Amino acid sequence: MPIFLQVPFQKKDIQGLTAGERVLLSGTVYTARDAAHKRMDDQLIEGKPFPFDIEGQVIYYVGPTPAKPGQVIGSAGPTTSGRMDKYTPKLLDLGLGGMIGKGYRSEEVKQSIVKNRAIYFGAIGGSAALIARSIKAVEMIAYEDLGTEAIRKLTIENFPVIVINDVHGNDLYREGVEKYRQI
Amino acid sequence: MREIHYDDIVQKVADMCIEANYDLGEDVYNAFKAALKTEKSETGKEVLAQLIENADIATELRVPMCQDTGTVVCIVELGQECQIVGGSLYDAINDGIRKGYGKGYLRNSIIRNPIDRKNTNDNTPGIVHIELVEGNQVKIKMTAKGGGAENMSDLKMLKPSDGLEGIKKYILDVVRVAGPNACPPLIVGIGIGGNFERCAYLAKKSLFRHVGKRHPDPAVAKLETELMDDINRLGIGPQGMGGTTTALDIKIEVEACHIAALPVAVNLNCHASRHKEAIL
Numbered sequence: 425m426p427i428f429l430q431v432p433f434q435k436k437d438i439q440g441l442t443a444g445e446r447v448l449l450s451g452t453v454y455t456a457r458d459a460a461h462k463r464m465d466d467q468l469i470e471g472k473p474f475p476f477d478i479e480g481q482v483i484y485y486v487g488p489t490p491a492k493p494g495q496v497i498g499s500a501g502p503t504t505s506g507r508m509d510k511y512t513p514k515l516l517d518l519g520l521g522g523m524i525g526k527g528y529r530s531e532e533v534k535q536s537i538v539k540n541r542a543i544y545f546g547a548i549g550g551s552a553a554l555i556a557r558s559i560k561a562v563e564m565i566a567y568e569d570l571g572t573e574a575i576r577k578l579t580i581e582n583f584p585v586i587v588i589n590d591v592h593g594n595d596l597y598r599e600g601v602e603k604y605r606q607i
Numbered sequence: 608m609r610e611i612h613y614d615d616i617v618q619k620v621a622d623m624c625i626e627a628n629y630d631l632g633e634d635v636y637n638a639f640k641a642a643l644k645t646e647k648s649e650t651g652k653e654v655l656a657q658l659i660e661n662a663d664i665a666t667e668l669r670v671p672m673c674q675d676t677g678t679v680v681c682i683v684e685l686g687q688e689c690q691i692v693g694g695s696l697y698d699a700i701n702d703g704i705r706k707g708y709g710k711g712y713l714r715n716s717i718i719r720n721p722i723d724r725k726n727t728n729d730n731t732p733g734i735v736h737i738e739l740v741e742g743n744q745v746k747i748k749m750t751a752k753g754g755g756a757e758n759m760s761d762l763k764m765l766k767p768s769d770g771l772e773g774i775k776k777y778i779l780d781v782v783r784v785a786g787p788n789a790c791p792p793l794i795v796g797i798g799i800g801g802n803f804e805r806c807a808y809l810a811k812k813s814l815f816r817h818v819g820k821r822h823p824d825p826a827v828a829k830l831e832t833e834l835m836d837d838i839n840r841l842g843i844g845p846q847g848m849g850g851t852t853t854a855l856d857i858k859i860e861v862e863a864c865h866i867a868a869l870p871v872a873v874n875l876n877c878h879a880s881r882h883k884e885a886i887l
């Protein structure tokens with residue numbers, strides 16, 4: 425049975441979640457991938473304000489396809505999270521509650537997740553048409569010039585994810601694979 | 608000389624770009640269904656079921672199955688008795704990509720050069736390989752290749768003394784390191800032989816063969832089957848979350864090479880294996 429979780433959340437809401445559990449997210453998340461992360465980081469270094477209030481928020485690593493007429497958003501599955509690793513510990517220290525993406529995180533990110541009591545969710549890479557159905561509204565927030573890479577606020581309903589790295593230091597990519605490894 | 612018109616090529620390429628991204632090939636779809644029956648992990652089954660549903664939604668709503676609608680790679684088998692009229696073959700293919708990606712609401716993922724990283728905003732240029740063949744037809748085989756799996760691909764110049772064992776070990780290492788990043792279940796494309804650049808091309812070319820179809824040379828087919836077994840015992844599973852379906856298939860192409868050489872390339876493809884072909 426999946427667990428229902430409201431986003432943004434308070435840290436206490438996610439302390440009970442464990443790697444491998446299926447979760448359906450509802451509420452709002454912010455999109456950002458390579459170029460948006462670089463720009464957010466540059467702005468932080470310059471001492472400029474962050475484009476949104478980051479406390480307890482979830483960032484979704486995605487660059488959607490253009491919406492067809494009548495669609496809220498185009499296909500919108502996760503991109504590889506590891507490319508954002510360089511910027512992530514700083515964002516977690518600032519209060520970011522969690523991330524949605526696909527693929528491995530670096531040791532630094534995993535340690536920062538535990539330290540900050542945060543969470544990393546995996547969405548299913550390549551199931552972009554299905555995921556788009558759980559996105560109900562889209563609002564442009566910042567960096568519109570980045571096109572597909574701009575920061576958007578998504579209103580989501582029962583967005584399907586699986587816990588990869590939890591607050592206890594569990595890692596589904598390690599433990600799940602160990603369970604089925606024969607060579 | 609049979610004449611083949613520029614505009615016909617543009618149209619065919621545009622159609623293929625859209626269809627490849629909306630309609631998952633039957634070969635991959637059936638491989639999902641077969642894997643769902645054999646997969647041991649509950650999470651793995653969940654993932655496979657979701658991928659089947661995703662493919663159904665994409666076809667029904669006429670939308671891309673994955674948001675990364677890829678780099679277009681074409682292998683053109685150009686009959687030496689035909690002539691392209693109305694413009695260059697390369698331009699026709701790029702015009703087709705431009706048209707298909709625009710009309711199909713596909714994502715533009717190509718930058719004009721890796722130094723300034725500016726998007727070309729029409730997903731061109733595609734990567735075009737031309738093979739001259741006999742006859743008076745043009746066959747265009749295209750794929751929309753995703754970035755996640757391409758990024759985890761690898762090439763190594765092994766030593767002849769590494770032998771078959773060395774080849775297998777290297778391939779398994781590449782798949783293991785790729786883990787969840789390449790969006791398993793994978794189609795693993797392998798090139799063995801040729802030289803440095805040829806071997807990478809062979810690996811890419813192998814991915815154009817249908818899922819489930821073995822190499823005609825029994826020795827190569829045997830190696831494919833053995834490697835497939837080993838890869839599925841790595842435990843990576845669907846989306847790298849653990850399971851028994853790490854690869855849907857593995858393809859190997861081999862070619863002559865130097866006595867001192869044993870080049871091996873591994874070109875990983877994700878489950879969103881989008882291939883189409885057209886004959887003109």
Ligand code: SF4
Nearest residue numbers: 550673753755790877
């Ligand atoms: S690796 Fe393939 S399935 Fe995964 S996001 Fe990229 S194109 Fe889509």
